[in-house]
Amino acid sequence: MAPKKPRxxxxxxxxxxxxxSGRPIMALLDLISRRWALRSMWELRNGPLxxxxxxxxxxxxxxxxxxxxLAELREVRLVEGLAEGYALTALGMxxxxxxxxxxxxxxxxxxxxxx
Numbered sequence: 001m002a003p004k005k006p007r008x009x010x011x012x013x014x015x016x017x018x019x020x021s022g023r024p025i026m027a028l029l030d031l032i033s034r035r036w037a038l039r040s041m042w043e044l045r046n047g048p049l050x051x052x053x054x055x056x057x058x059x060x061x062x063x064x065x066x067x068x069x070l071a072e073l074r075e076v077r078l079v080e081g082l083a084e085g086y087a088l089t090a091l092g093m094x095x096x097x098x099x100x101x102x103x104x105x106x107x108x109x110x111x112x113x114x115x
Contacts, residue, residue, distance in 0.1 A: 009072040028095075031076065036061050036069045041078060041088060045096045048087035 008014070010030035013022040017030050032038040036058055043049065043057040055066050070086060073079035078092035088096065 009075050011076060031072065032095075034069065034072070036065055037073065040066065040069050041073065041092055041096060044079065044086060044088045044092070048082055048085040050085040054086055 008016075010016040010027040011022070012024035012027045014027065015022055016027050032041070039058050039061075040054060043054055049057060051063075051066070051070075054070075055061055055063065058066065070079060070081075073092070074081065077089050078095060079086055080089050
């Protein structure tokens, strides 16, 4: 079996799974749709967490997957490593804030779907 080709971290200006043009919105959607990427950021919205605390907050995601996601999120400056653990950068917090209306909409949607 051939070795898996390593995935590159989606970035604006770089071709990715959703765009050859590297459009920023498509790069962002590719990035946050990766397993545990958005969930990791969401769990950091209230402040820094240690790796273990973040792993537990993410329902016990495997350490290797969480490590991969954190490396990608650090590479694109959405998450940073601090003495007290991992935290959202100012850009990461802006993204979470921008998702606030989507979060509120999803809550209304969930209520609308209840029988």
